[in-house]
Amino acid sequence: xxxxxxxxxxxxxxxxxxxxxxxxxxxxxxxxxxxxxxxxxxxxxxxxxxxxxxxxxxxxxxxxxxxxxxxxxxxxxxxxxxxxxxxxxxxxxxxxxxxxxxxxxxxxxxxxxxxxxxxxxxxxxxxxxxxxxxxxxxxxxxxxxxxxxxxxxxxxxxxxxxxxxxxxxxxxxxxxxxxxxxxxxxxxxxxxxxxxxxxxxxxxxxxxxxxxxxxxxxxxxxxxxxxxxxxxxxxxxxxxxxxxxxxxxxxxxxxxxxxxxxxxxxxxxxxxxxxxxxxxxxxxxxxxxxxxxxxxxxxxxxxxxxxxxxxxxxxxxxxxxxxxxxxxxxxxxxxxxxxxxxxxxxxxxxxxxxxxxxxxxxxxxxxxxxxxxxxxxxxxxxxxxxxxxxxxxx
Numbered sequence: 001x002x003x004x005x006x007x008x009x010x011x012x013x014x015x016x017x018x019x020x021x022x023x024x025x026x027x028x029x030x031x032x033x034x035x036x037x038x039x040x041x042x043x044x045x046x047x048x049x050x051x052x053x054x055x056x057x058x059x060x061x062x063x064x065x066x067x068x069x070x071x072x073x074x075x076x077x078x079x080x081x082x083x084x085x086x087x088x089x090x091x092x093x094x095x096x097x098x099x100x101x102x103x104x105x106x107x108x109x110x111x112x113x114x115x116x117x118x119x120x121x122x123x124x125x126x127x128x129x130x131x132x133x134x135x136x137x138x139x140x141x142x143x144x145x146x147x148x149x150x151x152x153x154x155x156x157x158x159x160x161x162x163x164x165x166x167x168x169x170x171x172x173x174x175x176x177x178x179x180x181x182x183x184x185x186x187x188x189x190x191x192x193x194x195x196x197x198x199x200x201x202x203x204x205x206x207x208x209x210x211x212x213x214x215x216x217x218x219x220x221x222x223x224x225x226x227x228x229x230x231x232x233x234x235x236x237x238x239x240x241x242x243x244x245x246x247x248x249x250x251x252x253x254x255x256x257x258x259x260x261x262x263x264x265x266x267x268x269x270x271x272x273x274x275x276x277x278x279x280x281x282x283x284x285x286x287x288x289x290x291x292x293x294x295x296x297x298x299x300x301x302x303x304x305x306x307x308x309x310x311x312x313x314x315x316x317x318x319x320x321x322x323x324x325x326x327x328x329x330x331x332x333x334x335x336x337x338x339x340x341x342x343x344x345x346x347x348x349x350x351x352x353x354x355x356x357x358x359x360x361x362x363x364x365x366x367x368x369x370x371x372x373x374x375x376x377x378x379x380x381x382x383x384x385x386x387x388x389x390x391x392x393x394x
Contacts, residue, residue, distance in 0.1 A: 005155075005162050008147070009040055009140030012080045013133070020081045021132065025125060035119035035126060039133045042111055046103035048159045053377065059102060061152040063095070064142045080136055096134030105373045105383050109284065110261050113269075123269060124276055242287060250315035256308050263287055263389070264308045270391055271316055283324065283388040289347065296342035298350060306347070309389075310354035320393035322362045323347050328381035329368040341365025347387055362392070 018033040025032065050056045104111050108130075109123070116126030144150060150158070243260030248268070250256065258264040266284045270276050288305040291298055298306075313319060325344030327336040344363035352358045373380030 005144050005158050008144040009137050012136040012140045013040060017080050031120055035115055035121050035129045036133050038115045038118050039130045040137050043103055043137045048163055051156045051159050057152045057156050061155060064145055096131055099134045099138055113261060252315045254311050256311060258308060267312060271319055278391055278394055283390045286387045289387050291343060296346050298346055306350050310351050310356055313356050320360045322390045322392050324388045325365040326384055326386050327368050328384040329375045333367060337365055337367035340367050
């Protein structure tokens, strides 16, 4: 009988798996093991942080006990390497992708960045490693459920009971993962003697929702003083979740002050990495754009990020972008499509006004298509209301 979820999961991430992945990815076994441990810790942390959300554990439990998945996951106990090699890897890939999406949603890119920096793999390889590790984590969870004849309530209780153990099993550089019940993460980047301390990005999901409340409060007439103070504190927390700001110099000599996990840094990393090809699926979400409620009018608080993106485009004149607008599924679909289209177009027009040739830009509204969160929850709807960008030419 398995008494610990963590023990069950980590039992699937042994030396055989790390060696197989190291050979496959051209990295050392130590680097891969570091990434696997960090990735597993991130997934378990995400599960624990969302355990009390209505319906969340039910969805996870359904994935673990679905008859079509149970057989494949059970087989991993005797041969975990099969999850990352051969035909089994392909058949488990979709299941693992759904699992990651359920836990991280639109934060998947940020989590990959964090694990990539922690392990030394880089964001691209870290993302691939997380995809391959997800079925193994699911295998460990499935084994725990079967060994303990666990119910969803049992799974929630065990996740919470294992929180102190998780702290001790996290790789060096992670700390305070369950501080105050909300995961946070400090990264010690390999090769740096005094790594910058940054909050992990899970809180940004919750804080994004709160940030909209902040904007509402600031637009109210004569808001109470204590409300204004709380709003300011929330906005400050949301910014800190993007990581520490740092200065970076562009090829044309322009210096930007940008957050470590902001869209600007992700865009620069993608542009500068020749191993990352342009594709139709790599989107980066803006994190500091704000609009008037229910309208396409950009607020003045958006200027900083728009200026930064314009500066990056000027420094890399061959780069072209597409801007996508998205909404949740609340309200009339036609109205949502129109709003998302207008917002994406206004962001494009703002960049053109800052000196970017319109021929380098495109925009499209997708309405409530392509959700990254669960529209049945307020948190999920907040994730789905977004503007994103995609590189169409380097």
